Amino acid sequence: MVLQRISKPIIYFILIAMSLFFLMPVYVMIITSLKPFDEVTLATMWQLPTTLDFSGYAEAFGKLAPNLMNSFYLVIPATLLSAILGAMNGYVLAKWKFKGADVLFTVILFGMFIPYQSILIPLIQFLREAGLYNSILGLIFVHVVYGLPITTLMFRNFYANIPDEMIESAQIDGAGFLGIFRHIMIPLSVTSFVVVAIWQFTNIWNEFLFAVTITTSDQQPVMVALQNLSGSQIVHWNVQMAGALLAALPTLLVYILLGKYFVKGLLAGSVKG
Amino acid sequence: METVKPTHLTEQTVASLSKKKRLSSDQLMAIGFILPSFILILIFVYGFIGWTGYVSFSNWNTLVPDFSFAGLKNYLFLFQDFRFQADLRNTIFFTILFIGFVIISGMGLAILLDQKIKAEPVFRNLFFFPMALSFVVTGVVWQWLLNPSTGVNLFLNKLGMNPKWYTDTNILAGFQWGKIEFGIPAALIAVVIAAVWQMTGFSLAMYLAGLRGIPDEVREAARMDGASEFLIYRKIILPLLRPITVSVIIIMAHISLKIFDLIYAMTGPGANFVTDVPGVYMFETTFRGNYYANGAAIAMIMLVSVAIFIVPYLIHSRKAER
Secondary structure, three states, rough: OOHHHHHHHHHHHHHHHHHHHHHHHHHHHHHHHOHHHHHHHOOOOOOOOOOOOOHHHHHHHHHHHHHHHHHHHHHHHHHHHHHHHHHEEEEEEEEOOOHHHHHHHHHHOOOOOOOOOOHHHHHHHHHHHOOOOOOOOHHHHHHHHHHHHHHHHHHHHHHHHHOOHHHHHHOOOOOHHHHHHHHHHHHHEEEEHHHHHHHHHHHHHHHHHHHHHHOOHHOOOHHHHHHHOOOOOOHHHHHHHHHHHHHHHHHHHHHHHHHHHHHHHHHOOOOOO | OOOOOOOOOHHHHHHHHHHHHHHHHHHHHHHHHHHHHHHHHHHHHHHHHHHHHHHHHHOOOOOOOOEEEEEOOOHHHHHHHHHHHHHHHHHHHHHHHHHHHHHHHHHHHHHHHHHOOOOOOHHHHHHHHHHOOOOOOOHHHHHHHHHOOOHHHHHHHHOOOOHHHHHHHOOEEEEEEEOOEEEEEHHHHHHHHHHHHHHHHHHHHHHHHHHHHHHHHHHHHHOOOOHHHHHHHHHHHHHOOHHHHHHHHHHHHOOOHHHOOHHHHOOOOOOHHHHOOOHHHHHHHHHOOOOOHHHHHHHHHHEEEEEEEEHHHHHHHHHHHH
């Protein structure tokens, strides 16, 4: 008991110290983004701005606004499509197992772990041939295809938890493959759709390798544009930090508003069924 | 027109016949549901890997595709290449440090948060939030924080320390091996800090879920027997968390082996390639230098390094399920 009484303050001390470490980048991001450029000096980096100056945001938003829109045009259809395909695959692999279904599942799953560098050269050749290179449409296609393994895994694990008896009784009532999917599986998995959608939204929004290799200039999503902000000769740290915050805002908002589902997705995406 | 029902069929056989027919059409539909995805995976994952492998054995090292057979030339070039040797060294040490710290910080914080802490959700959310960010954002911010002439060094200077972070070209505990100095590149520590900051939330979530899954009775029983809290963790809890540690290691290893965006956004290859990794080299050599065959060879080596971890894990977890 004595041990317990001493250790609680120590635990709180460690947790608070770690919280400060975790918040440090956010603090610096916010204060730097609110300073005018001439106040962003090395010596005063940690000090609060003397006056609030939004010119960093104005400049960052001016530069990133088209790319932010690109990211939205990309992420919304890609998320919806990959969730639907994932649900279809997951339904079959959980409830309509055929011979070799488990092997097929593992074969699909491996696609989740490959380094995308290992498919990038033929992918770009293919997109050029298909006329999809340097287009948002091409990026949507890519994210739907390479999102298949993870969305299939997530939906399969959700559907595996729905008791088989429910399917059987629905069959006795005369429901077929599609009827069961539409009237039983989809209504039961609304939460799963939310979890998968959050997962895909976050991943596609934050993705960089496909974005930087498949698109150039005005087709680029926001992460590539943010990276390019630092490419200029004089680094305007206030603009950069404002840009980083703007680019991070959508996924941060999703996390703040739907944090519970976000963490569920995190776990569902990692723990094997 | 009403069709004439054959009278010799009882109602039961009609029912079973129609059920059989419906089942098979259902089965067809199931295959139709999954077939498009399967074909896409077959082409875009396995077919493209095969094509990359083919390119890696070709002479395509200019803008113009040249698929003539080059044998192992591209691979031999890489393993004798100063930059690639440095990349392999960096990958080894980045992976070890990154996984080590992600596990220690995630497990440590999870155990602390599991002690019936007030405001636990507040702390939990604080440690999770970097997971919502892009590696590019993380890279941009930490590049500023670990800038050697400012950032955290403003505090460290007062303590008499002045680390050079990602601009440091020292190799700790280094010795000459091949063309490179083998040892821990000091500059990598900066990148590891940023990566650990970003990914700790993941292992924390995993360990917290694991800890919450251990029934209270297990601890209670051990307490009854007079075991100290420390002993309970060492002898009971930690062994129960081992499968989670395996999962965290596998997930972090595959992230670390293919890492690209964090390093590209934060430091780039660095002086003497002290922060270069195969992902960055592949990108630059292929898409900036047009050395497609070399780039394909780097990609294939990356794939093999990931597959060594992932394939046994996938096969094992499939078996465990059955």
